[in-house]
Amino acid sequence: MPSYDRSVALWEEAKRHLAGGVSSNVRYASAPVPLFFARGEGARLYDVDGNVHIDYILGNGPAILGHAPPAVLKAVAESLADGQVFAAQHERELALAQALTRLIPGAELVRFATSGTEAVHMAFRIARAFTGRRKIVKFEGHYHGWTDQTYISVRPSLNEAGPASEPVAVPESPGMAPGALDDVLVLGWNDLAAVEALFARHGGDIAGVIMEPVMVNGGVIAPAAGYIEGVQRLCTAHGALFICDEVITGFRLGLGGAQGRFGLKPDLSIFAKAVAGGFPLALVAGRRDVMEILLTRNVMHGGTYNGNVQSMAAALAALALLEHDGGAAYRDMERCGTRLMQGLAELGRKHRLPILVQGFPAIFQTFFTTAAAPRHYRESAACDRDMAAAFSRALQEEGIRVNQRSAWFLSTAHDTAVIDETLSAADRAMARLHS
CATH class of the missing domain: 3.40.640.10 (Type I PLP-dependent aspartate aminotransferase-like (Major domain))
Known part of the structure; x- marks a missing residue:
């Protein structure tokens, strides 16, 4: 299990000076506390406890070229x-x-x-x-x-x-x-x-x-x-x-x-x-x-x-960069994102989990549901949010960072090697859901 002792201590100190210890309420949605990061590079974030995260939050979307391009x-x-x-x-x-x-x-x-x-x-x-x-x-x-x-x-x-x-x-x-x-x-x-x-x-x-x-x-x-x-x-x-x-x-x-x-x-x-x-x-x-x-x-x-x-x-x-070579960056993201989406769906079948992978290669979401793919908010809200949160926590323990609703953002830094590493970690995370 990763240690987050320094993040916990920093958050306690931050609450003395920042309202709620954060500068956006969205940042509360992290476990065990809102984590503190030291730096980002490419597809990875490095937290203050020395944990390395393959990052699929990407600042909630802006870091399309990865961190510190x-x-x-x-x-x-x-x-x-x-x-x-x-x-x-x-x-x-x-x-x-x-x-x-x-x-x-x-x-x-x-x-x-x-x-x-x-x-x-x-x-x-x-x-x-x-x-x-x-x-x-x-x-x-x-x-x-x-x-x-x-x-x-x-x-x-x-x-x-x-x-x-x-x-x-x-x-x-x-x-x-x-x-x-x-x-x-x-x-x-x-x-x-x-x-x-x-x-x-x-x-x-x-x-x-x-x-x-x-x-x-x-x-x-x-x-x-x-x-x-x-x-x-x-x-x-x-x-x-x-x-x-x-x-x-x-x-x-x-x-x-x-x-x-x-x-x-x-x-x-x-x-x-x-x-x-x-x-x-x-x-x-x-x-x-x-x-x-x-x-x-x-x-x-x-x-x-x-x-x-x-x-x-x-x-x-x-x-x-995004326009270079006729938009080659988008072709690469489509290829890598498709591989990740298909790989997650295959892992769900392997572990007999009702996982649904929906969206586009550069931004998609994983749901847990036995129903058809949701078409609007009310059907989305009926999916198993507790299981989604548990999957997010299990992924974090394996070094993969997604948000609490299990939305996945890709960047140009998420290459084939990163996707393979992610799928191996997701395999272990899904196994955790059964333990």
């Missing part, structure tokens, strides 16, 4: 002497905007921010200003940040969520403004008829419909055939904006994100995480006529660190 660090190091924050424009910012409008199908204009949560807030403001309407439609199980207007029905308990045909908007945290629920309409995902019925009732009030084009936060569930296209057609017919939250899928499912993979052109999109190879950067991209209201109608969006020199340098270097 040399080319990105070199670009950032070279930028440091140029300054950090100008409160003005610079050429790296323009160069990145040019690259993004070339790569992202729905991007005629972009605007930079620092975090995905902040960029979602910007997209909502743009949608409301452009349409003159108030209401935003979101879906159960989709996460769009932790603000009052977004942290709604992300992981609601099923006894609070109401009937599947008419879900109740459930606030996910104490302290949220009650009025925030007034402007949010909640639906179950992958049900086009439900979207049609909602537009029939509220079409003139809906400013936009936001979704993860793949429901990563609710189980890495792909959209049903024709579903996203049908939602966008309904938005267009009713004068609402179709908003894709590609904070996770962007630059993870391909250079054009999920929209490039599925052949979409959303009215607005939000990107973050993988775009800068681990450095803080987010953006809103969209139709020219929609995005231009930031200027023409003086719709307010600000931010001291937007477009900062180091994040621009990091993103330019990261995208250059």
